[in-house]
Amino acid sequence: MDRRGFLKFTAGAGTAVAAGGLAAPAIAQGSSRVLKFVPQSNLANFDPIWGTQYVVRNASQLVWDTLYGMDSKLVAKRQMVEGEEVSADGLTWTFKLRPGLKFHDGAPVLSRDVVASINRWSQRDPMGLMIRAVQKELSVVDDRSFKWVLSRPYPKMLLALGKVGTPCCFIMPERLANTDPFKQVTEYVGSGPMKFVRADWKPGAIAAFEKFADYVPRKEQAEWWSGGKVIHFDRIEWVIMPDPATASAALQSGEIDWWESPVPDLVPLLRRNRNVRLDIADPLGNIGAFRLNHLHPPFNDVRMRRAVQMALSQEDYMRAVVGSDDKLWKSIPGFFTPGTPLYTEAGGDILKGKRDFDKAKALLKDAGYSGQPVTCLVAQDQPALKAMGEVTADLLKRLGMNVDFVATDWGTVGQRRASRNPPGQGGWGMFHTWHAGADCATPVGNIAIRTSGEKAWFGWPDNAAVEKDIASWYNAKTLDEEKAIIDRVNRGGMEHVTYIPTGFYLAYQAWRASVSGVNNGPLPWFWNVKKA
Amino acid sequence: MLGYLLRRVLSTIPVMALVALFVFSLLYIAPGDPAAVIAGEQASPEDVEKIRAALGLDRPFLVRFSEWSLAVLSSDLGISMFTGMPVTELIAQRIEPTLSLMVVTITLSVLLAVPIGVIAARKVDSWWDRTFMAFAVLGFSVPVFVVGYLLAYWFALELDWFPVQGYTPIAKGFWPWLQNLILPSIALGFVYIALIARITRATMLEVLSQDYVRTARAKGVAEGPILYLHALKNAAVPIVTVIGIGVALLIGGAVVTESVFAIPGLGRLTIDAIVRRDYPMIQGIVLMFSFVYVLVNLAVDLVYVVLDPRIRY
Numbered sequence: 001m002d003r004r005g006f007l008k009f010t011a012g013a014g015t016a017v018a019a020g021g022l023a024a025p026a027i028a029q030g031s032s033r034v035l036k037f038v039p040q041s042n043l044a045n046f047d048p049i050w051g052t053q054y055v056v057r058n059a060s061q062l063v064w065d066t067l068y069g070m071d072s073k074l075v076a077k078r079q080m081v082e083g084e085e086v087s088a089d090g091l092t093w094t095f096k097l098r099p100g101l102k103f104h105d106g107a108p109v110l111s112r113d114v115v116a117s118i119n120r121w122s123q124r125d126p127m128g129l130m131i132r133a134v135q136k137e138l139s140v141v142d143d144r145s146f147k148w149v150l151s152r153p154y155p156k157m158l159l160a161l162g163k164v165g166t167p168c169c170f171i172m173p174e175r176l177a178n179t180d181p182f183k184q185v186t187e188y189v190g191s192g193p194m195k196f197v198r199a200d201w202k203p204g205a206i207a208a209f210e211k212f213a214d215y216v217p218r219k220e221q222a223e224w225w226s227g228g229k230v231i232h233f234d235r236i237e238w239v240i241m242p243d244p245a246t247a248s249a250a251l252q253s254g255e256i257d258w259w260e261s262p263v264p265d266l267v268p269l270l271r272r273n274r275n276v277r278l279d280i281a282d283p284l285g286n287i288g289a290f291r292l293n294h295l296h297p298p299f300n301d302v303r304m305r306r307a308v309q310m311a312l313s314q315e316d317y318m319r320a321v322v323g324s325d326d327k328l329w330k331s332i333p334g335f336f337t338p339g340t341p342l343y344t345e346a347g348g349d350i351l352k353g354k355r356d357f358d359k360a361k362a363l364l365k366d367a368g369y370s371g372q373p374v375t376c377l378v379a380q381d382q383p384a385l386k387a388m389g390e391v392t393a394d395l396l397k398r399l400g401m402n403v404d405f406v407a408t409d410w411g412t413v414g415q416r417r418a419s420r421n422p423p424g425q426g427g428w429g430m431f432h433t434w435h436a437g438a439d440c441a442t443p444v445g446n447i448a449i450r451t452s453g454e455k456a457w458f459g460w461p462d463n464a465a466v467e468k469d470i471a472s473w474y475n476a477k478t479l480d481e482e483k484a485i486i487d488r489v490n491r492g493g494m495e496h497v498t499y500i501p502t503g504f505y506l507a508y509q510a511w512r513a514s515v516s517g518v519n520n521g522p523l524p525w526f527w528n529v530k531k532a
Numbered sequence: 533m534l535g536y537l538l539r540r541v542l543s544t545i546p547v548m549a550l551v552a553l554f555v556f557s558l559l560y561i562a563p564g565d566p567a568a569v570i571a572g573e574q575a576s577p578e579d580v581e582k583i584r585a586a587l588g589l590d591r592p593f594l595v596r597f598s599e600w601s602l603a604v605l606s607s608d609l610g611i612s613m614f615t616g617m618p619v620t621e622l623i624a625q626r627i628e629p630t631l632s633l634m635v636v637t638i639t640l641s642v643l644l645a646v647p648i649g650v651i652a653a654r655k656v657d658s659w660w661d662r663t664f665m666a667f668a669v670l671g672f673s674v675p676v677f678v679v680g681y682l683l684a685y686w687f688a689l690e691l692d693w694f695p696v697q698g699y700t701p702i703a704k705g706f707w708p709w710l711q712n713l714i715l716p717s718i719a720l721g722f723v724y725i726a727l728i729a730r731i732t733r734a735t736m737l738e739v740l741s742q743d744y745v746r747t748a749r750a751k752g753v754a755e756g757p758i759l760y761l762h763a764l765k766n767a768a769v770p771i772v773t774v775i776g777i778g779v780a781l782l783i784g785g786a787v788v789t790e791s792v793f794a795i796p797g798l799g800r801l802t803i804d805a806i807v808r809r810d811y812p813m814i815q816g817i818v819l820m821f822s823f824v825y826v827l828v829n830l831a832v833d834l835v836y837v838v839l840d841p842r843i844r845y
Contacts, residue, residue, distance in 0.1 A: 042804060044614040045570070050583075051614075052572035124579065166572060182579075182586040184616040202625050203615045204804045205796030241697065241794045242803075249684055249696040250794070381807065411809045414568030418577050447576070458577065 032531045033234040035515070037524070038247050040261040042240045043207045046196065047184045049124055052166040054436065058523045059238065061225065062209050063104075063190035064170035067095065067114070068162025069225035072521065074340060074441055076162030077226035079218065080109065080171060080191070082144075090153030091136075097144045100216045103173050104195045111146040113191075115139065116177035118148075118161075121169045123181045127160035127444055128169070130474065156444065156474055164225065164438045164522050165445030193217065193229045193527065194236060207238040222527045224519070229527040232517075236526060251276060251510055257531060258511040260524055263383070264323045270510050280327075281509035282522050284337050284437030288317055288388055288502035289448060292430050294461045296422045298374060298401070299429060303367035305497035310350050311360035311399055317502035320387035332504040334490045335449045337437035341479060347491030351501070360399055373404040375423035377416055377431035381409045388432040388502055404429070417458045431458075437504070438522035443470050443486075449493050459499065466492040533837070540833070544826045551822040552604065552815070556597050559811050565589075566613050566809040587613055600815065609819070610812035612805075619816035622801065629699045630797035632709065633789065634782050636717040641724040642775060648725070649732020649771075650759055653740060656733075664729060671726025676785055680719035680792035687715055697794035716793040720785050724778045731774045735767035742766075768839045776832035780825050 039058065045051045048060035068076040078084075082098045101109035115138055122128030137149040148157075161169050176185045188196040194209035201207050217228035239256060241247040244263045250256045252273055260281065262270060270276050290312065292299040299305050318329035332338060333348025374396055378389030389405070396403045404423070408416075413431055421427035439445030450470065453462035469488045476482040493499075511518050517529040567584035568575075575583075584590055603610060609619035652664040688696040694715050700708040739745065740763055748758050787799035798817065805813035836843045 044804065044808060045616060047616075051570050052575060054572075126576075180586065182582045186616060202796055203612075203617070203622065204800055205625075239698075239794070240796075242800065243791045243794065245681060246684070246697050246792055246794050249689055253689055253692075253696050255696055255698070408563070409807065411564035411566070411569055411807060415563060415565030418565070418568065418580060455576075 032514075035233045035236045035258065035526070035529065035531055036256040037236060037238050037526075038241050038250070038256050038259045039238050039524075042204050042242075043201075043238060044203050045184060046188055046201070046207075048170050049120055049167050049181050050184045052124070054166065054523070057166045057168055059196075059207060059209075060168070060170055061192065061523065062194040062236065062526060063188060063192045063196045064172060065101075065190075065192040065229075066162060066169055066171065066225070068158050069227070070162050070164050071223045071226040076158040077220075077223075079162070079226060080114075084158070086157075090155070091150050093148040093150075093157055094141065095146055095148075098216070098218075099144070101191065102214045102216075104190045104212055105173070106214070107173065108143070109171060109191055110143045110174075111140040113174045113177065114171055115146050116174040117171045118169060120172075120177045120179065120181045121167060124167050125160070125169070126447065127156065127163065130154070131157070131160060154474070155477060159442070159444060162225070163444055165436070193231045197235075205240055207240075209236045209238075210234065217527075222525070224521045224525065231527060232530045233526070251512065254512060256512075257515050258509070258518065258524070258529075260509055262508050262510045264325065264328065264507075267325070267508050267510075275513050276510055277513055277515075277518075278508050278510045279518070280506050280520050281524075282437065282507065283339065283520055284441065284522050285504055285506040286384075286434045286436055287332060287335075287337065287440050287504055288321065288384070289433050289435060290388070290392065290430060290500040290502050291417075291433055291448070291459050292497065292499060293423070293428055293459050295420055295459075296427060296429070297372045298367075298369055301367050302497060303363050304369060305500075306350070307360040307363040307367070307369075307399065308395070309494075309497050309500050310363070311355050311357050312351070312395060312500055312502070313355050314351065314501070314503035316391050316395075317388050318505055320391050321384045321503070322505050322507075328507070329503055329505040332501050333494075335440065335446060335493055335498075335501060336442075336486060336490065337440045338504050340437075340441040342442055342482060342486045344483070344487050344490045346487040347494035350494060357398060364399060364401070369401070371402045373402045373423065374429040375404040375406060375427070377406050377408065377413045377428050379410040379413045379432075380407050384434060384505075385410070385413075385432045391502075392430070392432065420460070432502070436522065443473050443489065448499055449489065451493070451496060451498055461496060461498045463492065463496045463498070466496060466498070537830075537834075540830050544823065547826060548819065548822060552601065552819060553597070555815050555818045556600065557593075559809075559814060560593050560596075562809075564809040566811065569808050570614065600812075604819070609816035612813045613810050614808055614813075619812050622813065623798070623816060623820060626796060626798045626801045628701060629795050630783075630786055630790070630799065632699075632702065632713055633716055633720065633786055633795060633797060634779065636710070636713045637721040637724065637782060638775065638779060640717050641721040641728055641778070644721075645725040645728035646732050646764070646771065649729040650736055650764060652729065652733040653736030654755070654759060656737060661733075665733070668726035668730050671722045674722065676719055676722070676788045677792050679722050680716065680789060683715045683719055684793070699795045699797075712793075712795070716789045716795060719792070720782065720789040723785070724782070727778065728771065728774055732767065732771050735770045736763055739763045739767045765839065769836055772832055772835050772839065776828055779828050783821055783824070 039055055041055045043055055043059050045056060048056050065080050067079060067081045069079040071077050080097055080101055082096045085094045103109060118138060122132050131154055134150045134152040134154060136151050140146050171191045173189050179185050188198055190196060193212055193215040195212045197208040197210055211231050211234050217230050220227040222228050244266060247259050248266045248270060251259050271278055292305055294300055314331045322328040333345045333351040336343050376389060376392055379385045393403050393405050416428055417431050419427045423429050435448055447457045450456045451461040451463035451466040453460055466489060469485055469492060473482060473485045476485055514532040519525050567580050567587060567589060571580045571583050612619055612622055648664050652661040655661050684696050687693045694711055698712055700712050702709040745758060745763055748762055786797055787803055790797045790799040802817050
């Protein structure tokens with residue numbers, strides 16, 4: 001029995017016991033005013049502009065408020081902002097803050113804090129950088145108003161200020177926001193519904209948040225990141241548990257209340273426990289990616305890339321990642337998130353239907369493939385990437401390609417993928433990654449589709465036509481117009497084989513039956529969650 | 533003796549300096565990039581470069597090493613690249629859980645293993661002996677995480693005697709502290725009980741065949757004093773050596789145990805630092821562990837003197 005099997009056995013045994021009617025252990029009984037939450041990973045730093053990991057964003061949403069918040073229809077709704085005005089020519093935006101906003105040190109939230117926060121955020125965020133490129137002036141009007149003057153209209157302004165993808169435009173006090181965006185802030189004075197308890201923070205073990213009594217929630221019903229952020233706990237503790245079997249046992253015993261990311265192996269067992277509830281965590285899910293290096297052979301030739309694309313079976317990848325639960329995955333012949341307004345399959349036929357190995361091999365032969373090694377960077381410490389890497393090794397071998405399988409860790413992949421050297425000199429041929437569905441709903445966060453050559457994401461695909469289409473989307477005024485553009489972007493990306501999607505997959509979250517109000521969304525929202 | 537002690541303490545300085553140079557060099561040439569981890573999956577290559585520059589990772593090796601060495605000489609282990617917190621503060625946060633785990637594990641191991649070894653030697657080839665030694669083989673063979681999961685299942689989930697995970701500081705009470713440590717200590721101590729029991733048995737068998745033991749028996753000394761006052765004291769040197777090695781090895785074993793029982797100790801801190809390439813953190817932890825190893829060895833050497841008056845330094 002291997003470790004994984006043993007983990008399933010013990011966790012299963014635990015579930016069986018719990019399902020058999022054992023009372024919740026006395027040891028585990030906790031206060032209904034304290035919520036214990038196990039996040040997806042360790043909260044190793046706490047500056048959402050400096051470190052853009054999702055776990056940092058997820059914790060930051062408790063502590064720092066945003067000007068706008070996304071609802072479940074992916075529309076940016078007012079949050080700290082009371083109202084905004086845009087001039088008829090679309091060049092001047094004037095925003096007014098809600099009254100009564102306060103920072104956790106008691107100081108009022110003023111326009112100068114917002115301007116400084118926007119300045120810091122916009123130096124790190126792709127949309128922020130775009131706005132900066134057309135910015136003439138960002139200035140304070142009065143304590144509650146500020147204006148942003150542009151040299152060219154930017155219709156996606158509210159989306160930029162309210163987007164879910166990292167980095168988000170969190171509002172900090174001016175003195176914090178004046179920190180270099182490439183350096184960490186050293187204090188954590190927030191504007192959101194919970195205060196960060198710095199004294200209790202033990203990175204890798206626990207992070208704690210206490211309710212901010214002076215926070216004024218909006219009157220509207222909360223929906224995702226928008227509306228009234230009403231917190232029903234005095235304290236929320238993030239307990240870091242690297243071992244899924246431990247988290248599973250702790251959830252069953254009632255020592256924790258909510259587990260953000262149960263591993264698929266344990267889901268059937270947790271489902272049998274009557275004290276545990278399970279649901280899809282994020283309906284926008286993730287998109288697996290086969291990222292190719294466009295600079296060096298063999299994948300600098302579009303025919304080589306296309307050969308892999310026509311042989312790649314998304315079902316193989318997805319079964320390796322999520323197992324046998326068919327509710328957790330679907331094929332995705334495109335680059336945009338299923339279920340969102342811009343989703344399209346235009347140009348994606350090559351990823352559908354029976355895989356044609358003979359045709360793929362013939363294409364490789366035509367392209368002159370002569371056994372160049374394909375250096376595959378495979379992170380062994382990321383289960384989904386490890387699984388995808390193994391499927392890829394098999395796929396490439398079946399195509400007759402020479403696989404140089406580099407089994408390493410994510411930290412090394414992160415370094416090596418930045419190398420533009422040839423594969424034999426420290427470079428690479430392909431690596432796997434995943435993109436959050438929330439990021440891939442629009443071109444805003446979908447950086448993987450960019451084809452701006454040296455300025456593009458790792459792999460450096462170069463295609464001026466696709467880039468032009470992406471740029472035109474930012475100026476689109478209607479949804480129909482946006483859809484037409486995205487059809488072209490998807491078709492162009494598929495033809496260019498910018499990267500190859502390996503499938504769309506979902507994950508579960510689990511919580512105790514005593515907890516209510518848990519939402520599903522791109523990140524765990526704590527407002528309106530209650531504990532009996 | 534005092535001179536010896538002084539020499540040993542002073543000898544730690546070059547050892548620590550060599551360790552520091554070795555670790556720093558190793559991390560310098562090792563693959564991996566903390567800037568890429570910090571920047572996140574969506575970051576552009578330019579952002580990664582800027583973060584690398586802000587962290588000072590683009591500076592030459594000698595500059596970085598000399599700066600760090602000077603800081604270490606003034607007891608400053610640097611700032612963690614990820615948390616922005618001082619390395620000493622992060623280590624200090626984690627010392628108590630790991631130290632507690634080690635103390636309880638070693639205490640439990642010695643209290644159980646030494647009597648087991650003595651009894652097994654006294655009743656050599658009996659069913660006692662065979663049972664204990666079968667247990668020892670099991671202890672060597674079963675991985676810590678298997679024992680940990682089984683203990684958590686039976687004693688935490690089913691019987692509800694102990695919590696599944698976590699750590700309670702001793703300041704919050706002795707029983708809550710111990711309650712969190714019993715299962716991890718048994719899991720971690722399993723292999724040490726086996727190791728110490730086997731060494732005790734083997735050494736005791738050798739000592740019990742010595743002439744002075746036969747003489748003591750001939751003089752009518754009771755079996756208890758023979759075993760525990762005469763024989764065990766003479767068998768103690770190898771046992772203490774193994775216990776000393778065990779203390780050092782416990783640091784490695786604690787990594788798995790701390791993960792299985794979600795104890796926020798130094799083992800997990802080490803793994804987190806390595807995975808993220810948090811260089812100041814890794815360097816600080818390795819230096820501290822090296823210092824602990826040196827101290828443990830010194831303590832073992834000093835215990836030899838107490839146990840065996842023939843040993844002189």
